[in-house]
Amino acid sequence: MTRVLLATRNAKKLRELRRILDAEGVSGIELDGLADVEEFDETPETAATFEENALAKARDAAAATGLPSIADDSGISVDALNGMPGVLSARWAGRHGDDQANLELVLAQTADVPDERRGAAFVCAAALVVPDGQEQVVRGEWRGELTRKASGTNGFGYDPIFRPEGETRTSAELDPAEKDESSHRGRALRLLLPYLREL
Amino acid sequence: MTRVLLATRNAKKLRELRRILDAEGVSGIELDGLADVEEFDETPETAATFEENALAKARDAAAATGLPSIADDSGISVDALNGMPGVLSARWAGRHGDDQANLELVLAQTADVPDERRGAAFVCAAALVVPDGQEQVVRGEWRGELTRKASGTNGFGYDPIFRPEGETRTSAELDPAEKDESSHRGRALRLLLPYLREL
Numbered sequence: 001m002t003r004v005l006l007a008t009r010n011a012k013k014l015r016e017l018r019r020i021l022d023a024e025g026v027s028g029i030e031l032d033g034l035a036d037v038e039e040f041d042e043t044p045e046t047a048a049t050f051e052e053n054a055l056a057k058a059r060d061a062a063a064a065t066g067l068p069s070i071a072d073d074s075g076i077s078v079d080a081l082n083g084m085p086g087v088l089s090a091r092w093a094g095r096h097g098d099d100q101a102n103l104e105l106v107l108a109q110t111a112d113v114p115d116e117r118r119g120a121a122f123v124c125a126a127a128l129v130v131p132d133g134q135e136q137v138v139r140g141e142w143r144g145e146l147t148r149k150a151s152g153t154n155g156f157g158y159d160p161i162f163r164p165e166g167e168t169r170t171s172a173e174l175d176p177a178e179k180d181e182s183s184h185r186g187r188a189l190r191l192l193l194p195y196l197r198e199l
Numbered sequence: 200m201t202r203v204l205l206a207t208r209n210a211k212k213l214r215e216l217r218r219i220l221d222a223e224g225v226s227g228i229e230l231d232g233l234a235d236v237e238e239f240d241e242t243p244e245t246a247a248t249f250e251e252n253a254l255a256k257a258r259d260a261a262a263a264t265g266l267p268s269i270a271d272d273s274g275i276s277v278d279a280l281n282g283m284p285g286v287l288s289a290r291w292a293g294r295h296g297d298d299q300a301n302l303e304l305v306l307a308q309t310a311d312v313p314d315e316r317r318g319a320a321f322v323c324a325a326a327l328v329v330p331d332g333q334e335q336v337v338r339g340e341w342r343g344e345l346t347r348k349a350s351g352t353n354g355f356g357y358d359p360i361f362r363p364e365g366e367t368r369t370s371a372e373l374d375p376a377e378k379d380e381s382s383h384r385g386r387a388l389r390l391l392l393p394y395l396r397e398l
Contacts, residue, residue, distance in 0.1 A: 044311060045311075046311040046312070046313070048279070048316065080247070081281075081283050081287075082280075082281035082282045082283050082285065083281045084280050084281050084283050086281065088280075088308055091307070091308065092308065093304070093307075094303070094304055094307030094308060095307070104293070105292070105293055105304075108290070108292075108293030108294070109287055109290065109291065109293060111290075112243060112244075112245040113245070114245070117247065
């Protein structure tokens with residue numbers, strides 16, 4: 001078994017990547033989260049792009065633990081907000097991690113935006129850093145549009161107000177396996193699989 | 200005297216344009232605000248650009264009153280927010296016109312943005328529409344950067360957190376006449392003066 005660290009404290013992200021590894025038949029990898037390794041100073045997500053944030057987090061995790069480390073930075077990019085909340089998705093309403101406040105703010109800010117300008121995309125950059133080895137950064141996108149009210153209880157973040165292209169449901173109304181198939185994070189993580197298989 | 204309507208209920212904007220007309224020696228114009236004319240259905244500011252909003256408001260005001268009408272749409276464009284709050288400046292925190300909530304939200308959203316990425320600009324589009332006559336739309340910009348806390352009591356909107364280029368004070372610490380000289384709204388309104396002189 002090769003130990004790989006997913007540099008997150010988000011248990012849902014950890015389960016999501018485990019499901020993807022299973023579904024894609026990747027074996028021989030024991031996936032740990034930050035809760036499973038000794039504590040270290042985590043990288044603040046202060047860069048201007050998802051890619052820079054993901055790479056910085058994966059580098060710091062690999063350096064601190066000596067383990068091949070994956071990190072992601074994800075968010076929602078709203079057309080009518082010029083691509084924001086973007087890298088500020090987790091703290092859009094001012095405090096870090098208040099999903100409800102964040103999505104309510106986006107709905108309020110876009111209350112007067114007409115249907116034809118409500119396009120949005122979930123974006124995920126994922127980085128894999130192998131100590132003294134390779135670095136990879138990949139990007140997955142999932143296009144859709146903003147709803148006008150929150151709906152659904154699966155997922156997290158902005159899932160309740162995002163309706164993927166071709167769907168009548170929000171991404172919080174999809175079941176987890178459905179979401180993995182098309183989601184931004186699913187796409188990005190699958191782009192890392194060839195490199196994970198080489199470990 | 201030619202009566203001209205400034206399509207605003209903001210008494211500070213009305214005083215600002217009167218000061219500019221005085222300072223530039225434009226005479227023969229009686230400038231009224233929306234409080235001085237019969238009520239009509241005002242245009243909601245729902246377009247994607249400052250210019251479209253300003254033009255729509257000036258057109259509706261001219262059509263409703265028969266007066267040559269000026270309207271502006273202004274806001275702050277923050278580099279680290281991809282140019283937002285932009286046209287959503289007045290309702291950035293979700294409710295319309297809560298200056299304090301709006302600027303506190305911008306400060307919170309940019310709390311981790313380092314000094315070298317704190318650039319911003321005040322932007323003003325101003326439109327003049329003459330009934331059965333000409334239409335003009337002009338744009339003024341005022342570059343500067345975001346401070347880290349609010350300071351000063353002059354002005355309105357985001358003035359307390361905007362430090363203009365070459366200044367040590369925020370635009371809320373400048374006196375009104377100083378602000379008119381370089382501000383986005385001052386620049387835009389001065390671009391309209393040649394057309395106002397023709398009336």
